[in-house]
Amino acid sequence: MTTLLRHTPSTHFRPTGDLTAATPPEERSGRRDAVRLLVAEGTATDPRVTHTGFDRIGDHLRPGDALVVNTSATSPREVDAVLDGRGPVVLHVATALDAQSVVVELRTSPDASAPVLDAAVGDVVALDLDAGDAGDTGESGDTDAPTQPASSVLGARLRLEAPYPEDGSSPTGEGNRLWRASVLVTDASGADDASAAQDVGELLAGLDRAGRPIAYGYLAHRYPLAAYQTVFASIPGSAEMASAGRPFTADLVTRLVTSGVLVAPVLLHTGVSSQEAGEAPQPEWFSVPDVTADLVNPCAPGAGASWRSARRRRGRSSRPPTRPAPFAPPRAGPTSSSGPTARCASSAASSRAGTTRRPRTCCSSSRWPARD
Numbered sequence: 001m002t003t004l005l006r007h008t009p010s011t012h013f014r015p016t017g018d019l020t021a022a023t024p025p026e027e028r029s030g031r032r033d034a035v036r037l038l039v040a041e042g043t044a045t046d047p048r049v050t051h052t053g054f055d056r057i058g059d060h061l062r063p064g065d066a067l068v069v070n071t072s073a074t075s076p077r078e079v080d081a082v083l084d085g086r087g088p089v090v091l092h093v094a095t096a097l098d099a100q101s102v103v104v105e106l107r108t109s110p111d112a113s114a115p116v117l118d119a120a121v122g123d124v125v126a127l128d129l130d131a132g133d134a135g136d137t138g139e140s141g142d143t144d145a146p147t148q149p150a151s152s153v154l155g156a157r158l159r160l161e162a163p164y165p166e167d168g169s170s171p172t173g174e175g176n177r178l179w180r181a182s183v184l185v186t187d188a189s190g191a192d193d194a195s196a197a198q199d200v201g202e203l204l205a206g207l208d209r210a211g212r213p214i215a216y217g218y219l220a221h222r223y224p225l226a227a228y229q230t231v232f233a234s235i236p237g238s239a240e241m242a243s244a245g246r247p248f249t250a251d252l253v254t255r256l257v258t259s260g261v262l263v264a265p266v267l268l269h270t271g272v273s274s275q276e277a278g279e280a281p282q283p284e285w286f287s288v289p290d291v292t293a294d295l296v297n298p299c300a301p302g303a304g305a306s307w308r309s310a311r312r313r314r315g316r317s318s319r320p321p322t323r324p325a326p327f328a329p330p331r332a333g334p335t336s337s338s339g340p341t342a343r344c345a346s347s348a349a350s351s352r353a354g355t356t357r358r359p360r361t362c363c364s365s366s367r368w369p370a371r372d
Contacts, residue, residue, distance in 0.1 A: 022220040024227055025247070031055070033247045054247040063260025066295055070242040071265045073233035075204070076211035076225055077240075080109065080128040089116055091125055091158075092214050093207060094239040094271040095284065097180060102200045103164050103282070104181045105272050113217025117175030119160055124184065127156045156203055157184045164282070171276030178272070178282070214240050214272065237269035237285070264292040 026032050033055040041060075042048040052059070061067070081091040088109035095103045106116035106125065163169060163176035170177055183198035213228045230245040231253060257263060268286040275281055 020218045022218055024223065032249050033252050035247050037247075055252060057252070058256050058259055058261070061256065061259075061261045064262070066262045066264050067256065068264050068266055068292065068296060069232045069245050069248075070230070070268050071232050071234045072238040072242050072267055072269050073236040074213060074225065074228040074238045074241045075236045076207055076213055078112070078212050078214045079207065079210065081106075082126045082128050083116070083119065084124045084126065086123075088128065089125065091127065092239065092272050093203070093211075094178070095269070095282070096200050096204060099199050099201070101161065101180050101182050102158075102203065103271060104158060104160075104179050105177060106179070107216075111217040111219075112215065115171070115177045117170055117172060117177060119176070119179065121160055121162060123160045125158045125160070125181070127158075156198075156206070158182065158203075159184050165280045169279045171278055173278055177276070177279065208236070232265070235267055237267075239272050240270055242268065242270050262295065264295050265289060266292055 024032070025035050028034075033053070035054045037052050037054040037057060039050040039052065039057075039060045040047065041050075050060070077093045079091050079093070081089050083089045083106065090107040090109050090112040092105040092107060092112070093102060094105065097103060104125070106119055108114045108116060158181040160179045160181050162180045164178040164180045167176065168174075183200055183203050185198050213223065213225050215222060228241045230242060231248050231250055232245055233242075253263065266286065266288050268284055271282055271284055
């Protein structure tokens, strides 16, 4: 696919509001799979591109093809907060780096329409929650129904410890968008204990009850957590939806399986959206089951050993090779999200016995919600 992208593009998108997906496709048409699909096949000298609908993805897959899907479920990781000395912000809580630190992003209040880039090391962010603030994070469509926040979250205060993944990682070239933060411990007098940090597990557990799905200012209104889950979602842990798999429906998956297409799971917990231009890549946690590795590895024998090594190195950029690479042996660990394969939940690859052929690359236009 990399070689195909060397061709001069013939399609250009206008960065205007009318091209923004302000609502999910099912709100517009009643169906998740009612979105466009681009299928790229062939070689660099004979590229073939097909424009179709996602509900017709089965027309481009054959019995024995393997569809690799991400089983990560989205967790509610957005809350209102107050940046000491600055005022209200929206806080996005992403990946837990260890027991005492977590990746966070500060966005402008009230709708997270833009990143806050001028925060500094040592700044403290206080979560601004009460029993009526948290919207519904369940399956219903009533986003105004309050849930009871966990008491450990109500007074939580986070200190920005260092830019993440490195200083100067910003879409504008100035300031920092992401931060490594610790949860402060309050002593008996109510003052912050600078020498101690609370386990971030308590913060994440509290957000599961009191938080709301991460969203951005271009959305028409708030949506329940169910709108941010894929049909494959089963293991909570993603800060934002693994959206490549969003257009799949139970009916569509059933049609694919009964036609002989194999569905293979991987687990990749996503952080806060994709990196902006000028930002360093960040690791994301993944796990590949034995059955999936055994199924996909024969697709490209001998390819991708360097990718397997690189994707285990925390904080290092690793772009996959142009050939379809085998999956890493089954184990959990961090992987860089700089390459498209690391985030793709629906890449189709062939694993026919005794044959190896170039996989089709299917790209859906349903990047909802997508950050501007």
